[in-house]
Amino acid sequence: MPRQLTLDLGHRPALGRDDYLVTPANALVMAALDMPDAWPQGRMLLLGPEGAGKTHLASIWAAETDAIWQEASALTPEKADRLAVENGAVVVENADLAAGLGAAEQAMFHLWNLCAARSCWLLLTARLPPRDWGLSLPDLRSRMSAMAVTRIQPPDETLLTAVLVKLFADRQLVAPAGLIEWLVPRMDRDLGLARHLVAALDTETMAERRGLTRTLAGDLLAKLSAERDATDTPD
Template sequence: MSDLVPQLPLALRAPPDQRLSRYVDAPAGLPDALRALAAGASTGGVYLHGAHATGKTHLLLATCAEAEDAGLRAAYLALRGLRGRVRDAADGLDAADLLALDDVDAIAGSREDEIALFDLHNRLRDAGRGLLYAAADAPDALGLVLPDLRSRLAQCARWALPVLGDAGRAELLRQRAAARGLDFDDAALEWLLRRASRDLGSLTAIFERLDRASLAAQRRLTVPFLRQVLEADQA
């Protein structure tokens, strides 16, 4: 595989927070569908779509981790930044039992890349391998110029991912804190959610900063401590 493309190779290791059990407010039936795909029990393909920060990458990496835990070979490839280079980036990925392809919308409109993705899809499907896609929109709304690729993606089981509300964001942080043995005071959690960006990427980045600070200072996550850490960051 090329060292120039943003991909995780076969036998990848996803971060411990990125597991199917850690995904909050999943649509009914989706975790089971992804576990079946990860176990090699489903080869029809799964297509996830949703707005930014709805957890698409989380689910792709989590499904790959499940496949690896089952002794299968999994590969993840983010297509963002690969416009014009998909065929080269896909070299070697045929060996995967499960292939997760992120940011499909990033190559929409590039006929050469769409043909490369169409060919890759057909090779893995014909070999009985698992395929998992993620994009911002459903296949018909991506602006694909290759009808055959649009048809292939539309044949996958499709799931729309919701944007988390405040309750879901709170649950996400509670889960992460509990998994790391952190005592996250309820008042501190409410204080943080009122002030933090609704973007999950930004929110989890803040949590990671607080986790490191809490460990270093041996302090609980309370409102005074959060205020101290975050105000220091802004100074």
């Protein structure tokens, strides 16, 4: 049977507080984000690998603080001036991707100073600590390295299960009974892998016009795990 043409129409993940399960893996992060008044100089860096839930946590914080949202790679000095509102709040996502972009690095340094002058909370998200970003601007590098950090820990079994349930629901996929419980002990504790797996299951079931089965899930999990391991292995 020929593969069906699939269209990526996107989906709307649920990003509210009620959609976020707090477990020992992320309880300290949530507690830190709930107390911005306690942040040193009103600034915090949220660290976590791809797919760990940084966007979800930052979205909760932004909704509850009326924060303005900005992708770091598109940041400019002019935008920085508009973002740093007196007694306001700003989220800069993927701050590590500003490295090597002269205008974005200058703008982040400008935003850092403006937020201090205007008593504006500043939350940055990144996959890696600042020492690994490759920043060109020395003054920005020193300030980022001194920033307070809260880090998302690898998910425990409870969190991985809950994330899989949410990912299936976000894509309106119906998981057969017992599938998620079967997957969890066979997966690495990696929320990025979980996201890629559910996306691949969504695409494959539509393209092949086949049902969502344990065999299909196991085959795709093995494929994605092998691809990730090959990417992570040094040449």
